[in-house]
Amino acid sequence: MASCADAQPQPAWALALAALGLLVSARAAARLALWLYAAFLRPARPLRRRYGAWAVVTGATDGIGRALAFRLAAAGLGVVLVGRNPDKLAAVSAELEAKRPGTEVRTFVVDFADDDLATRVGALGEFLRGLDVGVLVNNVGASYPYARYFHEVDEALAQRLIRLNVEAVTRVTHAVLPGMLERGRGAIMNMGSGASAIMPSDPLYTVYVATKAYVDQFSRCLYVEYKGKGIDVQCQVPIQVATKLASIRKPTLLAPSPEAYARAAVRRIGYEPRCTPYWAHAVVGLLISLVPEPVADRMFLNRSLGIRARGRAKEAKKKAQ
Template sequence: MELNFWDQVKSQPIWIQLLLLLGTLSIFKTLLSIPKWIYITFLRPAKNLKKYGSWALVTGPTDGIGKSFAFQLARKGLNLILVGRNPDKLKEVSDAIQTKFPKTEIKNLVIDFSIGGNLSEGVIKIQELVEELDVGILINNVGISYPYARFFHEVDQELLRNLIHINVEGTTKVTQAVIPGMLKRKRGAIVNIGSGAAIVIPSDPLYAVYAATKAYIDQFSRCLYVEYKKSGIDVQCQVPLYVATKMASIRRSSLFVPSTDGYARAAIRWIGYEPRCMPYWPHSILWGLAHMLPESAIDAWRLQFCLRIRKKGQVKDSSKKE
């Protein structure tokens, strides 16, 4: 008598039955993740950001993603504290925002996050300001990368110190200045801008220190998410891949490389949800594909890609010296 499928399964050793069960659960989990991704990406409503508070603080708002975030937050009806090192650029951005959104109140804080800047004094200014205002959202966007790819031993001391000081210490101290007020009010949202260089790909050769600082941002965000979730504070690390910015040396946007405005529009919808997210949906597709490839293959591709960037950068440097 021929056994049916379930009888054949029952006749197998227990360890084989367990493997079959785990495999079946894994398949179901994968199948269920597709409709979940569609809902979260395209159908889930954005949160009412004004419920966190009437003010948002944005670091690095004079260019790139930070500037686009500032415009999107103003569009949502939030008042802004813009924190940057160049007073002229801060005024230019705040004037442009108020021209488009006249009801938006804006306060500019001049803080230089670099080594030799006024970060410690700036943090005190932030603490004093947030005591007076209902700051419900913090966008930690300030950060720097390498001018171009280079081996670790080629990274000069000034760049090395600034990478750590701006990307790590700056974000950490600004967060520590803002979070007590959120705790007092029992509401708030903190968004730290990470990077696919630290999370999506297994390694980022020739950008080692930059990638390491962004890995810190990811872990820092996750820990704070767990620490403060029950206190009404939503902490999130957003993970963009390439965006058309000066820092990425990309001028033209495309489907997989959004403009800063395109990225910010997507990013605003994710505030207050998952502790780590990739707001721009084509990036999440690339993330999924990257996880399907062997790490050794991605490492080899990434090394060759970055070596080409290094070569172009060296050519530009030598032409400037001439």
């Protein structure tokens, strides 16, 4: 029987490889633990105490924006609902006041697709003057009616996407930020998209994805600029939520209801500069990152071509009626 003294020492390269493996495993375990904590255990920020008494939500009459308004009210904030349809604004305001008695609610009408956007957002800034706006949610946005090649995107659609997804978030932030600076506190949450931040590409949605990439970088730069001034800026990048914008009617595990998404989203406000609040979206993002980009590109192209074919067939049917 061999003694311990007869054991051969391990070569240096094997020890280095083992140490590297241990380091990689420890890093992966730490990242998993941090993600689990942020996704499920970390407490939400005390929004009213930390940032201010009011939240402003754009695109607040439907989908994610509406759900976020209710969650922010549940967190104790007064809510300014911003949207283009005065009747819908009034209906959401009445429902919010009925479900959350004592919540202060105000409404402001802006059609972010209009040519006079600068004037209307200036009026919004005046409307908000004197309010202790602690949270701004830039949620308004638009996508394609269905997937299409870039050469099939007409001028009206391209202009609408740029105005709603780029100009609106820029102008509204510029109008609200000075008040936050005066008070030395605030949180800005901009709605990005996993299509630009998680997926390697989303072909046949080119202009939409490019506008959301703007939101991502706009948010990141503001985060760095204003972090030292008491203002937290964040871009949230969901994948799919069951809304009209995504053309998904029935919620699923991977496409949650707006209410389910909003619960996760409000808990993350004020933390990371970019996050994917809904846990299943984060898992999907991890799986996508493991797929070689050429393979992922082909997968998403095939998916988009299927959406395009169905959209064109539906459009042709409508024209034939």
